[in-house]
Amino acid sequence: MNYEAIIVGGGVAGASLSLLLGQAGMKICLLDKENPSSIKQNDFFKGKTASLNLNSIDLLKKMGIWEKISKTSKDFTNIEVWDSEGSSVVTFDAKEISECRLGKIAHNNNLLKSIFDLLGELPNVDLLEHESVLSLNEGLESIEIQTDSGLNLEAQLIVGADGSMSSIRSLSSIPIRTWSYEQTAIVSLLESELPINETAYQIFTATGPIALLPVRVEEEDLISLIWSADKVYANKLFFLESSEFLKELELKTESKLGRFKLREEISSFPLHQLHAIKYFSKRTVLVGDSAHTIHPLAGQGLNLGLADVIDLSERILLLRREGRDIADEKMLKAYSDSREKVNLRMMAMMEAFKRGFASTNPWLKLGRNIAFSFTNETKFLKKKFIKEAAGIT
Ligand SMILES: Cc1cc2nc3c(=O)[nH]c(=O)nc-3n(C[C@H](O)[C@H](O)[C@H](O)COP(=O)(O)OP(=O)(O)OC[C@H]3O[C@@H](n4cnc5c(N)ncnc54)[C@H](O)[C@@H]3O)c2cc1C
Secondary structure (H helix, E strand, O other), rough: EEEEEOOOOOOOOOHHHHHHHHHHHEEEEEEEEOOOHHHHHHHHOOOOOEEOOOHHHHHHHHOOOOHHHHHOOOOEEEEEEEEOOOEEEEEEEHHHHHHOOOEEEEEEEHHHHHHHHOOOOOEEEEEEEEOOEEEEEEEOOEEEEEEEOOOEEEEEEEEEEEOOOOOOHOOOOOOOEEEEEEEEEEEEEEEEOOOOOOOOEEEEOOEEEEEEEEEEEEEEEEEEEEEEHHHHHHHHHHHOOHHHHHHHHHHOOOOOOOOOEEOOOOEEEEEEEEEOOOEOOOOEOOOHHEEOOOOOHOOOHHHHHHHHHHHHHHHHHHHHHHHOOEEEHHHHHHHHHHHHHHHHHHHHHHHHHHHHOOOHHHHHHHHHHHHHHHHOOOOOHHHHHHHHHHHOO
16 A cells, blocks of 8 residues: 555645644655645735634644744734624624634645645655546555556545545545535735724625735735625726726725725635535545635635544544554544534525625615624624634534
């Protein structure tokens, strides 16, 4: 047997799982169709950001990358949510759950760089880049893969961490439920006239939610913009002159942070929701976006993926310590059942938010305002929301 596990997909979820299993001494192969290990210094602070909850932060500590990440990421201690169609605002403060922060905003590229640096030090982890899996052959005690460059590799377990369009999920014939949000996320980095401090803003508009998150870029405090907008409107925004784009943003955010300046070219990501009917099949198992892809409106996608990684790695390592098959069906089913429950709950919540706020029905608008005021004034409900956002269960 070449490997104990082959992990397909070196995004944050797959790379984290490889690191945890590799640090425990397992013989691992991490395979990616791109070359995620070669992120350049200039790209550290580009592209997607992630609001890491306290659970994800604990994982980064366990992997040994927290010290590095904490220096280059930014605390958020408050979340302020408002509805541009109404006057209500809800604020969530870390103090209300006796914590010093609700989480940290980090750059995905920076996370990846730190993880790959440590992976490079592990002789028991092989990294294969610019490789894709063409086929899977299930055996009784192992599984074999063929790659597009003609490699044949064998392992006890294959992990699909290859994102939303997962090839491992398709090759394992794991069915999914999926639907498009008919929205695109416009992402960029901004400078603002007024300081954002440690507050994450979420503004619900009729054409989609806008998130303004505090980020640190080389000692400078900036803002990560994630503007999820209906497709046609997003397309219009994408092709606006920068000054027009910023004017539109200032209008939608009610100039809460004054005037903005663009610090990075805008990029866009199509948004859809996807959920695998189950997270395993024989000797393959899914983690992260390959199992569940959700709307970025509450910044929970990666947090859910990292929670999968924690759960699965603990179960694999327990079986390994007991000298048992790490692709044991009962274990994979228990993992799938436990993670599905949590992920589906979050997806249902995101869907309700997305639909509720997209509606222009006056009764729904009134309901939203009442719900906002009620939430803001009801201590136990607020605490529940804050704990959910911070990843405390
Ligand atoms: C605009 C936006 C903002 C977001 N903000 C947040 C946030 O604030 N907080 C949060 O928690 N989440 C956020 N998310 C979600 C988060 O980015 C994703 O959940 C997360 O990146 C998924 O990680 P992953 O490792 O599972 O998959 P991916 O990041 O998609 O990685 C998949 C990897 O697999 C590789 N791959 C793909 N196909 C193949 C193949 N066939 N063979 C081999 N390799 C393959 C890819 O090259 C890639 O390296 C956001 C998402 C978007 C779109």
